[in-house]
Amino acid sequence: MNKSDLRGFRQVFMFEFITGIKKTGFKIFLAIMCAMAFFTMPIILIVGNIKSKDNDADKKKEQSDSAIESVYIFDETGLSIDYTLLNELEDYAGVSFVTDNDISYDDAVDKLRNDPTSNNLVIKNEYDSKNGFDVTIVRSPKTDIGLLAIEGFEDDYKAFFREEVLKSTGISEDDYEYLSKDINVTIMKTAKDGSFSEDKGTISHSDYFVMFAGLMILFMLINMSVGNVATSIATEKSSRVIEYLLTGTRPLALLSGKIAARLLETTVMIFSSYSSYFLSQLVCTFLMAGASASGSASNNVVVVASMWETITLPKLLIAVLYFLAGLFLFTIIGALAGASVSKLDELQDAYKLYSFIMVISVYADMFLIIMMLNTSNIEALRNFCAIFPLTGAFLTPALILTGKISILTGMIALIIIIIATALTFILAAAVYESMLLFQGKRLQIKDVIALMKKQVVV
Known part of the structure; x- marks a missing residue:
């Protein structure tokens, strides 16, 4: 790739960007995105206040349906x-807390392994001078204790344990350092093969909302960007305007300029949508200050906002770069679809392969999200969908931001999608230049390969 190959990039980029943001479709889509970002949270707050009593009743019913029987x-x-003080909490009044155990911790875990439907829990409390308090909770794989109940118990137990530790220990400088250590809770689950491991694969309902919403938003943004590029290229070929453009512009500059313009359009849309969401949070703050908001409504308002508390700069940077790389990758595929036709009315037929790839990728991500809500034994599938570029483009940013994959896995996924995008762009640049002035029947895959080899399409 020579510097002369990008001659005319700036002109193409500015023309495509200015033309794109002036389109009625872009303005309408931007208005819809901003409206969704602004009105969604206030509506959730209002609906949450109206239905707070029903929600609280449903919550209590769900907790009672999945009650914990005994805790060892x-x-x-x-x-x-004194762990029997936990019985003073309403939700655990009927739970038996056993501390005088006749068996060891390992034997108690073995009992859960042999009784996979048990509604009992086994807890081990340890202290490490480096890491602080470690609390390990083990449950059976097919227990009736639901996700809501186990999450509630985790929070209540952590608060109780902290309070009791403060009561039972004298306060001094050394003790304060001892007590200031964080309490790390690890939930363990036994497997069918007799082993037990950390139960961290499942997601909460708030994470489910974030991932599903993020998947749909990325799908709309990528689909819009790809459609614009494919239609633009097919229109130029159909009207033969491309022959005039080539007099002062290199083919690679045309392709790069169009893709860069779509990326900037998407950036403008994301910035506008997030600004609307930030204003929405201010409105929600005033609504909550002016009226007594129910607990369930308040929780709904901060579903997305609370996620930002766990986001670090490396996570955010990797997620943004991955999103841009995924957008770039699918836009290149769309550009190839537009370049493979000579008439605009053939574009829909050429779009079939791209649509099939996108739909399959989105469905695979949706299946993963649903599985993560119900089970944790899908680490291999989760890592595959995160690392594979076509599925990762829609879901990996959300997996990174919610902490469902490690930063290391996110970096590996980012490197792979950058390599895949670079290779696809190199291929696209050669194919695009070969097919640019082609007029005739719509090219098939075998025809593209033939053009790449500088052969004649029959």
Whole structure:
């Protein structure tokens, strides 16, 4: 690739960008996105207030349907804690907390392994001078204790444990350092083969909302960008305007300029949508300050906002770069679809392969999200969908931001999609230049390969 290959890039980029943002379709889509970002949270707040009593009743019913029967506690911290005080909490009044165990922790875990439908929990409390308190909760794989109940118990147990530790220990400078350590809770689940591992594959309902909403938003943005590029290229070929453009512009500059313009359009749309969402949060703050908002409504308002508390700069940077790389990758595929036709009315037929790839990728991501809501034994599928470029383009940014894949996995996925995008762009540049002035029947895959080899299409 020589510098002269990009001659005319700036002119193509400015023309495509200005033309794109002036289109009625872009303005309408931008208005819809901003309206959704602005009105969604206030509506959730209002609806949450109206239905708060029903939601609280449903929550209590769900908790009672998945009640914990007994909790066997193995405390190795050396502190004197009365765990029967947990019975004073309404949700655990009927739960048996057993600390005087006749068996060891490993034997208790074995009992859960042999009884996969048990509604009992086994807890082990430890203290490490480096990492602080470690609380491990083990549950059976087919237990009736639902996700809501286990999450609620985790929060209640952590708060109780912290309070009791403070009560049972004298306050001094050394003790304060000891007590200031974070309490790390690890939920373990036994498997059918007799082993047990950390139960971190499932997602909460708030993560489910974030991932599904993010998937749909990325799908709309990528589909819009790809459609614009494909239609633009097919229109130029159909009207033969491209022959005049080539007098001062290199083919690679045409392709690069169109894709760069779509990326900037998408950036403008994201910035506008997020600005609308930020204003929406201010409105929600005033609504909550002016009226007594229910707990369920308040939780709904901060579903997305609370996610930002766990987001770090590396996570955000990797997610943004991955999104741009995914947008670039699918836009190149759309450009090839537009270049393979000579008439605009043939574009729909050429779009079939691209649409098939996109639909399959989105459905695979939707299947993964649904599976993550119900089970945790899908680590291999989750990592595959995150690393594979076609599926990762729609879901990996959300997986990174919600912490469902590690930063290392996110970096590996980013490197792979950048390599895949670079190779696709090199291929697209050669194919695009070969097919640019082609007029005739719509090219098939074998015809594209023939053009790449500088052969004649029959």
